[in-house]
Amino acid sequence: MPKDQQPDSQEMAWHALPLQGVLEHLEADEGGLSSETARQRLARHGPNRLTPARRRGALRRFLAQFHNILIYLLVAAACVTAALAHWVDTGVILGVVVINAIIGFVQEGRAERALDAIRDLLSPKAGVLRNERRTTLPAEELVPGDIVLLQPGDKVPADLRLLSVRNLHVEEAALTGESVPVAKQTEAVEEGSALGDRRSMAFSGTLVSSGHAKGVVVATGDATQIGRISALLGEVTTLETPLLVQMDRFGRWLSAAIVVLAGLLFTFGTLIRSYPPADMFLGAVGLAVAAIPEGLPAIITITLAVGVQAMARRQAIIRLLPAVETLGSVTVIYSDKTGTLTRNEMTVASVITTEASFDVGGSGYDPHGGFSVQHRPVAPEDTPILQEVARAGLLCNDASLEAVEGEWRLEGDPTEGALITLARKAGLEPALESEELPRTDAIPFESEHRFMATLHHDHAGHAFVLVKGAPERILAMCSRQRRTGEDEALDPDFWHRQADRIAANGQRILALAFGTAAPGEHELQFAEVETGLTLLGLVGMLDPPREEAIRSVTECRRAGIRVKMITGDHAATARAVGEQLGIGDGGTVLAGSAIDDLSPEELQHAAWEVDVFARVSPEHKLHLVEALQMGGQVAAMTGDGVNDAPALKRANVGIAMGQKGTEVAKEAAEMVLGDDNFASIAAAIREGRTVYDNIRKSILFILPTNGGEALTILAAILLGRELPITPVQILWVNMITAVTLGLSLAFEPTEPGVMRRPPRNPKEPILSGFLVFRIALVSVILVGGTFGLFLWERLQGASLPLAQTVAVNTLVAFEVFYLLNTRRIHDRLRSTDDLFGNRYVLYAVAAVIAFQLLFTYAPTLQHLFGTVAIGPTTWTRILSVAVTVFVLVEAEKAVRQRLGPG
Numbered sequence: 001m002p003k004d005q006q007p008d009s010q011e012m013a014w015h016a017l018p019l020q021g022v023l024e025h026l027e028a029d030e031g032g033l034s035s036e037t038a039r040q041r042l043a044r045h046g047p048n049r050l051t052p053a054r055r056r057g058a059l060r061r062f063l064a065q066f067h068n069i070l071i072y073l074l075v076a077a078a079c080v081t082a083a084l085a086h087w088v089d090t091g092v093i094l095g096v097v098v099i100n101a102i103i104g105f106v107q108e109g110r111a112e113r114a115l116d117a118i119r120d121l122l123s124p125k126a127g128v129l130r131n132e133r134r135t136t137l138p139a140e141e142l143v144p145g146d147i148v149l150l151q152p153g154d155k156v157p158a159d160l161r162l163l164s165v166r167n168l169h170v171e172e173a174a175l176t177g178e179s180v181p182v183a184k185q186t187e188a189v190e191e192g193s194a195l196g197d198r199r200s201m202a203f204s205g206t207l208v209s210s211g212h213a214k215g216v217v218v219a220t221g222d223a224t225q226i227g228r229i230s231a232l233l234g235e236v237t238t239l240e241t242p243l244l245v246q247m248d249r250f251g252r253w254l255s256a257a258i259v260v261l262a263g264l265l266f267t268f269g270t271l272i273r274s275y276p277p278a279d280m281f282l283g284a285v286g287l288a289v290a291a292i293p294e295g296l297p298a299i300i301t302i303t304l305a306v307g308v309q310a311m312a313r314r315q316a317i318i319r320l321l322p323a324v325e326t327l328g329s330v331t332v333i334y335s336d337k338t339g340t341l342t343r344n345e346m347t348v349a350s351v352i353t354t355e356a357s358f359d360v361g362g363s364g365y366d367p368h369g370g371f372s373v374q375h376r377p378v379a380p381e382d383t384p385i386l387q388e389v390a391r392a393g394l395l396c397n398d399a400s401l402e403a404v405e406g407e408w409r410l411e412g413d414p415t416e417g418a419l420i421t422l423a424r425k426a427g428l429e430p431a432l433e434s435e436e437l438p439r440t441d442a443i444p445f446e447s448e449h450r451f452m453a454t455l456h457h458d459h460a461g462h463a464f465v466l467v468k469g470a471p472e473r474i475l476a477m478c479s480r481q482r483r484t485g486e487d488e489a490l491d492p493d494f495w496h497r498q499a500d501r502i503a504a505n506g507q508r509i510l511a512l513a514f515g516t517a518a519p520g521e522h523e524l525q526f527a528e529v530e531t532g533l534t535l536l537g538l539v540g541m542l543d544p545p546r547e548e549a550i551r552s553v554t555e556c557r558r559a560g561i562r563v564k565m566i567t568g569d570h571a572a573t574a575r576a577v578g579e580q581l582g583i584g585d586g587g588t589v590l591a592g593s594a595i596d597d598l599s600p601e602e603l604q605h606a607a608w609e610v611d612v613f614a615r616v617s618p619e620h621k622l623h624l625v626e627a628l629q630m631g632g633q634v635a636a637m638t639g640d641g642v643n644d645a646p647a648l649k650r651a652n653v654g655i656a657m658g659q660k661g662t663e664v665a666k667e668a669a670e671m672v673l674g675d676d677n678f679a680s681i682a683a684a685i686r687e688g689r690t691v692y693d694n695i696r697k698s699i700l701f702i703l704p705t706n707g708g709e710a711l712t713i714l715a716a717i718l719l720g721r722e723l724p725i726t727p728v729q730i731l732w733v734n735m736i737t738a739v740t741l742g743l744s745l746a747f748e749p750t751e752p753g754v755m756r757r758p759p760r761n762p763k764e765p766i767l768s769g770f771l772v773f774r775i776a777l778v779s780v781i782l783v784g785g786t787f788g789l790f791l792w793e794r795l796q797g798a799s800l801p802l803a804q805t806v807a808v809n810t811l812v813a814f815e816v817f818y819l820l821n822t823r824r825i826h827d828r829l830r831s832t833d834d835l836f837g838n839r840y841v842l843y844a845v846a847a848v849i850a851f852q853l854l855f856t857y858a859p860t861l862q863h864l865f866g867t868v869a870i871g872p873t874t875w876t877r878i879l880s881v882a883v884t885v886f887v888l889v890e891a892e893k894a895v896r897q898r899l900g901p902g
């Protein structure tokens, strides 16, 4: 329901109105709304968000829990027991069915809520003009009349009527199904045009594939076109991963096999052993119930959800659940440099002109700091060439710096922020300069062309162009160089030498140039800046590495993961920064242009051998990922720009930057970094490995429990003995251990050695030979102990209910001890932390003890389950037998460690 929209705003044909009419109608102007107006409109129109689709209702979700082959089996069993008038059995079986459904319902709800919360972390932002200034706001706060700025990679945040465009192309597949980007314009189109032909509009939810634009918001939230067709309600993360699918298939296969086995057992028992069919039926049901690991899928799901939450706390936001598993097997990380490995806090440290090489003092955006040449201070006012470089950097600039409570806050690109600070240090006042030389047009910076150009007019009617960008690019545009007095012919060698010199200190280099333009010129074309410019100078900026990134690079290395740096910067800068971070060790740096010349084999070799790649384009990123994957590697790749999307999609784990990343990159990625920080990738990998460990632990714990129970029943029937555990008792054991002991492993903290192991081979099945061996070993120990103690009690003259009570308690005690073993899959438990470090395990054990005491002593439960009270010596016997599993599994680990890996 579009709520609180102006009644006519839905009906308006905004696309057909002239610009002035649109602005008047919306009571807006090109400078943006004031905060106060925006606030009032927000109150009137509501937040710019789509009403979420209704989820399946709680009742339907609850009923869905019964849709499961095991439950059908149990219900059938309940009917048969009812027909035989075994009311207690019927009651218990139905009780179990309901409890199972409740547990599944609660856990599923929890997992879904966890994923919802994470989706909220990804809500998009929008570049807006408010109070005549550019700011970035959560897209939810947009109101009709807001002026929105679009750039490549943005997701259009609301329906916009375009006010100005520069080469704007929008991909509207979400709305029209058309995947070829549509060129946009500002001229009105015919009133009756179809959505796909409304070229004067940009619609909410569509993606800017190239170009820039300014538009006024005409509709928000449910009143937008996308809201009206109510498609695209956010990416819905499904609770499905390859592992879950694999486990599901395994579970179904196992269930079928068990049902067949139970059938055979029933036939064998009635025909050969002459058990009464009713008893035998219950025995067969008992076997089926015992053997099917019904709790496992829920435990895996919850383990994944717990892992996803843990990752979100570490700023790694999972968009697609399978990434959680893949992260654990990543062998190579390709990381961007600027902002991910470095802090993206740029400070100009050197300025090079034809006349001198200036060192610049100070740090950060604070404009305190002077200039010196070979340690001798110089006054900028007396050095016109220095001021000219600084002025060019200030005017050819889209950023703004503001002092808020003594701290300099940057809006825009840090590279440009650093140039504003440089200008202030050189004694220039930003507001005055842009007033004197107002900007009339601009070609914005894009990584593809590596420069930015602006057109200015002074008040005397002169027009000129300022350009800044990567030195190779700018040098190719220049024919002359600036010298006070008279300009001279360009000496490219001189500048290349200077660029190499400062880049070798890890400085990022920009060249600045100047050109004249015809006074009547009001639009800047590429062709105009391609030739005939005058080079003013170079600036070198420092961007310190992140301390935590240095530590994480070392951690990844130890974990058998290669970290490779990819940057748009100069090769010498890349090498020096790589060295500071411990990447590449100052060795070979491969430049993007060289990548183009490699044969596929050479590229595969280089993708693995080289650790630092410079002047790389998004296309190179794609080639590098493909080459690595061909060599069998599992690659993670970071990216932020619109053109990074193919590489992000192709990578095994595509990682987008949450802060400086575009929406397009985020949508192509499996994971988004909330803080753009490399350290968060390492943290996510650690969590990914933990999740996988915990899933393996759950399997390792649950399967022998089922195996032990099933074998106990099987052995009893085959040997023609009484059942040591009745079917309802088995249901009891499964129920209480699944909700307590099994679940506690989902919360296992990371094992200490997790980042000292090599990455997991993704082809390795989750049930490795080792796991199968451990499962078989423990199953046998459990059967031996449970059945053995049962027989012993009977031989000593104990009644059947007493011996059965002992058997159930033995089985549960085994599980408690074995749970402790399972906290470490391979390593022996050496410390109290190894034993008791997970408080959920302790809670679970305490709960199980309480349940078993009730089971043994509470009269109602005694009646329901046919148990009787047992004395302290019996308990001692049970515990002494049960502890053997602990001792034997620890001994197995010790032997395995002595024999070495493999």
Ligand code: ATP
Pocket: 336, 337, 338, 339, 413, 415, 416, 445, 446, 447, 448, 450, 451, 452, 468, 469, 470, 471, 508, 509, 510, 511, 566, 567, 568, 569, 570
């Ligand atoms: P990384 O891939 O490590 O994040 P990057 O994204 O910073 O590197 P680019 O932004 O593509 O790399 O920058 C490449 C080059 O373009 C820089 O070395 C610099 O010379 C130039 N450059 C960067 N930002 C601007 C800008 N705002 N205006 C003009 N030129 C720029």
